[in-house]
Amino acid sequence: MLKATKNLLVLKKICLGAALSWTGIILYLCLIKASNLPSVDIVYLDKFVHAFFHFVFSLLWFLVLRFYYKNQSSTKLLGIVFFISLSFGITIELFQAFFTVSRNGDVIDVLSNTTGALLAILVLTFLNKNNFLNKIPK
Numbered sequence: 479m480l481k482a483t484k485n486l487l488v489l490k491k492i493c494l495g496a497a498l499s500w501t502g503i504i505l506y507l508c509l510i511k512a513s514n515l516p517s518v519d520i521v522y523l524d525k526f527v528h529a530f531f532h533f534v535f536s537l538l539w540f541l542v543l544r545f546y547y548k549n550q551s552s553t554k555l556l557g558i559v560f561f562i563s564l565s566f567g568i569t570i571e572l573f574q575a576f577f578t579v580s581r582n583g584d585v586i587d588v589l590s591n592t593t594g595a596l597l598a599i600l601v602l603t604f605l606n607k608n609n610f611l612n613k614i615p616k
Contacts, residue, residue, distance in 0.1 A: 490545045497538035501566070504531045508570045511580045525590040528567075532594030536563045540602055544614070552606045556599050563598075567591030 540559045547555065567588050575583030605611050 493538065493541045493545060497535075497542045500535055500538050504535060504566075505570065507531075509573060509578060509581065511578075513580060525586065528587050528590035529594035529597070532563050532567060532591040533598045535566070536560070536595045536598035537602070539563070540598070541614070544611075552602070552611060556602055560595050560599055563595035564588075564592055567595075 536559050539562060540555060543550075543555045543558060544552075571583040571585075571588055573583075574581035602611070
């Protein structure tokens with residue numbers, strides 16, 4: 479029993495570390511000078527990147543919230559995660575608009591972020607309805 483508890487605590491810390499690291503990576507990549515990023519000539523690639531960022535962001539933060547709020551329903555946690563992702567995406571776009579010189583805030587980026595978060599919510603909802611989330615320890 480003690481070993482299982484220790485393993486659970488380690489997993490909890492790994493999830494939190496991964497979520498915080500991913501959040502930091504998103505922040506860094508979205509706020510650095512645009513010319514420091516590699517340029518690729520694929521139409522709308524940046525929109526897919528935004529969606530991917532928030533897809534992973536939502537998955538990781540859902541796992542973290544699940545560890546810290548064991549008694550909350552998955553539906554409530556999914557709502558919280560969606561709100562956090564949406565707020566984080568809007569905040570980054572506002573930072574780009576008002577606090578950087580080489581970046582611009584973009585409403586379409588917010589829509590891409592929202593799409594990524596919604597896709598994560600859909601995947602997590604599917605997993606929850608098929609009892610896959612119950613196999614992940616809380």
